[in-house]
Amino acid sequence: MTVVDINIHHLPEDLFSNEKILNGFLDSAPRGFGEIARVATTDSGKQQLILEKPAGYQNLNYVDGDYSAEAKLAAMDDAGVDYGVMRVPVWQEWLPLDICKEVNDNAHDIVQRSGGRLFSTACVPPWGGKENVYELERCVKELGAVGVQLACHYGQLYLDDEVFEPYLKVIEKLDVPVIVHHTPLPVEWRSVIDYTNLRREYGRIVDQATAVGRELFSGMFDRMPGLRFIHTMLGGNWFANAALLTPHASNKAESLSRLDPTGGEKIRSYLENNIYFDLTHPHSWGKAQVECAIEVSGADHYLFGSSFPVFYGWMSQGVEFVKKDLDITDEQRDLVLHQNAKRLFSLPI
Template structure:
């Protein structure tokens, strides 16, 4: 069975040795909003890029050497992954255009050295300026298979009118959009005290909020060609699908507390515009993954590993999907490669 991992993290291979690129990353984190970016040296001698919010609460960690082309391909060989799609994890929320250009160029370099096994997506500020659209078109011409976005920028989720100029271009081009979570949701203070609540559930809140705002805003009426692929199973959205689809009550109520309209539209958006990254599926559990595929459809989920957050997640994820999840062979093929091949138009 062919396996495509759509969630292989990418950072410039010279991030820790190229002062200009490193400063581009460190300087982009908005310190005035409590985002603290720093580098320290580990006991192993490798350098370590850390993002904290608030001070003393780590949300993101990059280790020197983990993001090379060689590391990616070696892990893929060990795990039985044939192809991978790269994206910048989390940090794209802040990167400026010049740093994004360097990130994109290195992604294309890795793709070219991978023997056709790795594919690049476009990392770009989402403000729709002419110079940013020029960079988008340059990357598409070089072979980018899709675009990546953060699910919010500062205080703004993607349904905000600020993003419409960029979304209009993406809609016209018909490019698939990977929507990666950010380190914390906009409303984050209730989850920061405990590591797993902050670093796992914080990302789930971020994604489920993003998906909900996109669905209820009606943005896909304006941009019907957009296909958003959300990480973290869309923040557990399979568990919310029925609950968050408007239903009309079967009796007259004294007070209408919920909006009962728009259910058909929500279902349409979920069919046509919203898809899900099946991020390290073994972490979620057999029952949960089978339920997600049954509720939203196997044609709406794409396998991902978040490599190299944990090296083991790639191999564990493949093993889990191959041998533990009880689904049809046709559904397994869709999740593990068919959906990725179709949506990103992969030449595989």
């Protein structure tokens, strides 16, 4: 059974040795808003790029050597993954255009060296200026990027904000899917910082669920019906919220309307046609939860991902989990592991 991993992290292979690129990453993190980026050394002697918010609370760690083409392909061989889709993990919230170009060029180079096994996604600042649009078009039309990556939010702004619409309309015209990666923390982050798992796992779930909800309720897919968003982290457990947050009209005459009962059919159509979910490291979520997600949203709406190399073991554990542990049909399994990715990204596989 063919396996496509749509969440293989990409950073420039010379991130730690190329002063321009390293400083581009370090300087782009907005220190004035509490994002602290620094380089440190691991216990094994490797360099790592650390992101903290606030100071002393680590949210991201990038280790030198984990992002090479060789590391990716070796992990894929070990896990039984045939193809992978690369994307920049989180930092695209801040990266300036000149560094994005370096990131995109290196991704294209890795694709060329992968023997047809790896594909890239465009990393571009999502503002509608012509230089950003030119880089997006270059990635898709010249470098062969199969999709576009965006962050859940940029500063205080989630993707339903009107400032992103000119850029999103170009994506819609290019007819490529958007991978919406979580950011280090949601906009409202202070309630989750004190405990590591709340900060590093639950904070990202909150960010994804908030982003999906805002997109669904904003009406943006009425204006841009061709957009296809693939949200990581199961869309922040969106399958558990779909029925609750889809408007329902009461069967009685109520004295007060406390919820908006309109638009349920439209929101269900957006979930059907515009929103998909990345099943990142599925074994971590649990058998009952993943089976429920597939039952609620449909196997045609979930795509396998590993978030490699956050944990090297997640890729192989995830493949084994989907292949052997889930009580789903072979047809559903093939959709999750292969067919959905092939269809949405138009992969030549």
